[in-house]
Amino acid sequence: MLDDEPAVCQTVSLVLGREGFDVISCSEPASFVGLCRETSPACLLVDVVLPETSGLEVLKELRKQSCECPIIMMSGRSDIGTAVQAIKEGAFDFVTKPFRGGDLVTCVRTAISPVKRNASPPIFHFPGRPPLTLRERDVLHELIGGRSTKEISRRLNLSPRTVESYRVNLMRKVSAKNLAALVRLGIAAVRRRT
Structure with a gap:
């Protein structure tokens, strides 16, 4: 864990430690890397x-x-632009401080265990575009299934804001002008691969 606030490090270590996680805190970025x-x-x-x-x-x-x-980004400032940027750079999730201990534990558990699903999501292939992250594939798969942001957030244990961040990033990544175009491109990308 990387955070420059000792109180946050202590709280997170205590909350996750109670659940059996070993937590190592660091306050200096170079040492952390x-x-x-x-x-x-x-x-x-x-x-x-x-x-x-x-x-x-x-x-x-x-x-x-x-x-x-998986890398979970944390911030006391919850703006959609930062969340989108974090997801774009490969973050697994984005949580806003202050967070409840139980929510953080759920987020970490979700990050370290495979997502429970009936079948693995398809591998999407978009030629000439950067590959999708695992979480982006999960969200796109759910969008193709016609699920709303609220349903996706519940199914994937993400906040609605995080789901929206993934959706916005997916649209940018594949140059989709709207959600319908994103779904069409996603379906076509699966068909090309099979």
Whole structure:
């Protein structure tokens, strides 16, 4: 966990520790990135607002170094632009402080365990476009199934705002002008692969 506020680190360590998670806190971004390289974390929690750099820069660096574990971004400022940017850079989820302990535990559990589904979501292939993240594939699969943001948030244990962030990012990634175009492109991308 990377956060420059000792009280947040203590609270998160206590909440997750009670649930059997081992939590290592760090307040310095460079040390945190080095620690992630040396260990095999199951999940990372990264604060967006840090004194020396932004958590988004840390997220980019971790992804550049091929860190594939789920990264949950945290912020006391909940603006849709930051959430969209975090998802675009490969964050698993975006949670707003202050958060309830039970919600954080659920978020971490969801991140480290496979999403419960009847069948794996399809692999979408968009030639000339960056590949979709696992969570983007989940959301697109649900959108193709005709589910609303509220239904998707419930099924995937995400906040409605996070689902909206994924939807906006998906539309940008595949150059879809609206939701209907995104669904059409998604269906076509599955058909090309099969």
